[in-house]
Amino acid sequence: MSSFSPFSKEELIPQPEKLEVKKQKGELFIGLPKETYLGEKRVCLTPDAVSALSNHGHKILIETGAGKESSYTDKQYADAGAKIAYDAKTTFQCDIVLKVAPPTKEEIKYLKPNTILISSLQLKTQDKAYFESLAKKKITAIAFDYIKDEHDSFPIVKSLSEIAGTASVLIAAELMSTTTTGNGLLLGNIVGVPSTNVVIFGAGTVAEYAAKTAIGLGSRIKVFDNSITKLRSLQRNLQAPIYTSTLQPKSVAKALMRADIAIGAIRGKSRTPICATEVMIENMKDGAVIIDVSIDRGGCFETSTLTTHTQPTFVKHGVIHYCVPNIPARYARTASLSISNILSPYLLNIAEEGGFENAALYDKSLRNGMYFYHGVLTNKTVADWFDLPFRDINLLIL
Known part of the structure; x- marks a missing residue:
């Protein structure tokens, strides 16, 4: 009577050791459009944060005047290593787009497919068509006000x-x-x-x-x-x-x-x-x-x-x-510093992990903030609010 073995003969032979492949650092291409929402004066990255990112080999494209209401000049950004764009459409063509207020429906048209969008969500100001337009472009969207850190805290919400x-x-x-x-x-x-x-x-x-x-x-x-x-x-x-x-x-x-x-x-x-x-x-x-x-x-x-x-x-x-x-917008420079200090380490970590996909795989806080992944809605609150189909991000990305 033969005994059953769950392993094949090949699997029983000693196999060569597989070493972990060293992660390749990714190069980020980040766009910073000027805020157009009424009363919004903040900017997501300060010149100091741009300098830190530039020194790590990343490219930042900022629309002219984007930092003006926070008392940052185009020259300060240029000296920090950013390139100045003279129209909004150009900044929306970057691989990663950073905004304080969520983009308008018109601005979503400027985004290229598979862009990574990082902004606030402001759920109560949105409608179903807004999320449908993000889905059509297969956008990966992170709401920075939904990012939850390892201490179970919402760092940007808390700071603001x-x-x-x-x-x-x-x-x-x-x-x-x-x-x-x-x-x-x-x-x-x-x-x-x-x-x-x-x-x-x-x-x-x-x-x-x-x-x-x-x-x-x-x-x-x-x-x-x-x-x-x-x-x-x-x-x-x-x-x-x-x-x-x-x-x-x-x-x-x-x-x-x-x-x-x-x-x-x-x-x-x-x-x-x-x-x-x-x-x-x-x-x-x-x-x-x-x-x-x-x-x-x-x-x-x-x-x-x-x-x-x-x-x-x-x-x-x-x-x-x-x-x-949105009282913090009244103190635009303080609020911009606060947002920038929290977002820039996340951006550096994305590059260190070899790109957004790897970073999201290992960084739970990024997944907490994500509400779209390649055009698939991953936030249950949004899905329930607007009666949209929903998938668990952990099932998509792991």
Whole structure:
């Protein structure tokens, strides 16, 4: 009776050892178009980042004036090793295209097939046709606001949230100090003068940096959030005694009556929940300031209405409302530095791994940010939102 062996005779013979082939470094060709979205002043790479990439042998093509709103000149980019393009179409023909705002449908037409697009996604501003046009060109698209690092954190979102939180207090201080619409109050702890009162809705990164800035200026802080865990974490991170509470209507109403500044920094799974009703806002002080950082998801004040960087405020019930989405764009240079510092190591790593395909294979954070892979939709949230077919990126790339 013969015994069955799962191996062939050839497989039982000693085989020569197979050594790992050394990865060949890839050369990147990166395009930086000028931002066209209203109010968008940021740029994805600073001249210093361009210099670092150029020194590694990579080519960068930047549209003239792309860094102007962030106070970077064409000469600075040229000196750093970039080539200047004098029309947008040329930059969209590069192998990798970097943008802060997602490209418009017109700009997608400029992309060549199989381009790697790295930008924000801004899901709520898109429609089904936008994703269909990316699919037709077999684009590989990475949303940098979806990139999650090894610490389970969204580095670019976190960094921009830090800017938004700090900025919210600085903007409020500026608005409050005017005597035309504000109270002429200084946001500071002056001897013999009562401290200003700041109410913050939310206990995430935006709230933390808003609270840090307000405390540094001597304000009294009250933070409301329905997550006790987040409130506890916030209090631990601030290392300062602050008032914290869940969102109890009576407590919120009382705090807003005394508030000089109210900041909305709370998030919801879809629309931001309303934390302050119109009646509560009617009872606020004349000249008080509302900064609704959550306005991009509907806002957490019932009286909030979307405003722009060019016309940022309106007054309702005697209260100044600042409801501009994308606050970091107001501080374009700081925000550009932040984005550039996070994106440039990813780009260098893509080259070190021998190209995007290899980098995506080994770098889970890149796969987390990817929502298209060669024209195949790989993000379930987008698929569910727009009723589009979806494939798991791990099944496509591994």
